[in-house]
Amino acid sequence: MQSLNHGPFSPLAYKSSFKSPSPCFSVNFNPFLHDIIALCCAENFGYVGTGSIYTLKLRENGGMDVVSFIEEEYGIYDCTWNEENADLIAMSTGKGNIKLIDSKQNKCVSHIKPSHEKICSLHFSHKNPNLCLAGGSEKIINLIDFVQGKVTIKFAIEHKDTINQTVWHPNNSKIFGSCGSDGYLNLWDITNPKQSISSVKAHDDIIYSCDFNKYTEKIVTASGDKSIKLWDLRNMKVPYQIFAGHRHPVRKVKFSPHEGSILASGGYDMDVHIWDINDEARPLKFVYSNHTEFVHGLDFNLYHKRQIASCGWDGRLLIWNWDQPQPKIS
Numbered sequence: 001m002q003s004l005n006h007g008p009f010s011p012l013a014y015k016s017s018f019k020s021p022s023p024c025f026s027v028n029f030n031p032f033l034h035d036i037i038a039l040c041c042a043e044n045f046g047y048v049g050t051g052s053i054y055t056l057k058l059r060e061n062g063g064m065d066v067v068s069f070i071e072e073e074y075g076i077y078d079c080t081w082n083e084e085n086a087d088l089i090a091m092s093t094g095k096g097n098i099k100l101i102d103s104k105q106n107k108c109v110s111h112i113k114p115s116h117e118k119i120c121s122l123h124f125s126h127k128n129p130n131l132c133l134a135g136g137s138e139k140i141i142n143l144i145d146f147v148q149g150k151v152t153i154k155f156a157i158e159h160k161d162t163i164n165q166t167v168w169h170p171n172n173s174k175i176f177g178s179c180g181s182d183g184y185l186n187l188w189d190i191t192n193p194k195q196s197i198s199s200v201k202a203h204d205d206i207i208y209s210c211d212f213n214k215y216t217e218k219i220v221t222a223s224g225d226k227s228i229k230l231w232d233l234r235n236m237k238v239p240y241q242i243f244a245g246h247r248h249p250v251r252k253v254k255f256s257p258h259e260g261s262i263l264a265s266g267g268y269d270m271d272v273h274i275w276d277i278n279d280e281a282r283p284l285k286f287v288y289s290n291h292t293e294f295v296h297g298l299d300f301n302l303y304h305k306r307q308i309a310s311c312g313w314d315g316r317l318l319i320w321n322w323d324q325p326q327p328k329i330s
Contacts, residue, residue, distance in 0.1 A: 015320045016062040017327045024311035026078045027297040032086035034303035039317050042075025051076035053091050055103040068106040080122040084129035092119035114142040114151045121165045127173030135163030155193045170214045179207035200236045209252045215260030222250035245284045254298045258305045266295030272310050274322045288326040
């Protein structure tokens with residue numbers, strides 16, 4: 001494992017923005033380097049055209065420099081950093097390709113094609129850094145081993161529509177969650193790929209995103225019905241809490257890795273919301289409205305407690321402290 005690069009840096013200086021010529025779909029801070037972030041984009045809102053992935057280095061004065069840039073024939077919809085090598089990042093495309101990129105050398109080092117359709121979600125394991133989950137339009141969840149260079153497990157087809165997100169449990173290396181356009185939230189154990197260990201009709205509309213809480217046995221879902229629901233993994237018959245505030249479908253949810261009560265969400269209303277799930281009377285703490293198109297991606301910086309990034313179909317990547325004003329788009 002590479003050493004952490006914190007540097008003599010104040011996170012307040014990182015308030016900044018970056019403009020891509022194409023709509024943005026996903027953003028991910030590097031898990032090793034506090035000032036490196038990846039951005040996935042697709043032309044024409046992902047319906048047709050090329051895709052691109054940027055690796056960006058944040059400057060102390062608030063700017064960003066392009067470290068690497070790779071363009072693909074098809075749109076790029078998600079990316080995930082390897083949890084063992086700070087330079088490696090996997091990306092997924094609209095034609096079922098998954099490529100492992102060496103961002104330092106700006107080249108592809110591995111190529112796997114588990115599908116012929118759009119792959120919506122990728123997630124490297126925290127505990128087993130060779131393993132990566134992939135799910136998408138073919139309704140199949142694949143477990144990829146990049147050391148072997150192939151799909152090692154295909155999980156039972158339980159989702160009846162596109163799988164929009166697959167995410168590992170932060171503390172249990174065998175458990176992961178999936179959510180889809182069929183409105184179902186499923187929990188899986190990789191030792192039993194023939195059947196999910198739990199399946200709940202969590203929403204009557206599309207579930208676009210889900211995320212585990214690092215500090216409690218909870219998982220959150222975001223839906224086309226404009227709601228966010230929190231679920232207790234020990235009893236998933238009914239939601240533990242329901243949050244309302246977005247005016248249109250909620251596209252992304254993400255828990256803070258630093259504070260178990262802090263949740264971020266982004267939606268088709270072009271807003272980013274910050275929630276405190278422990279405040280039952282007034283959970284919605286901040287609403288940020290500087291994007292001019294749908295918000296598709298969110299991530300928290302592991303090394304700066306309140307730093308967050310959002311990206312959207314306006315081509316903008318915005319980075320700020322979630323309790324401070326959001327950068328304005330010039």
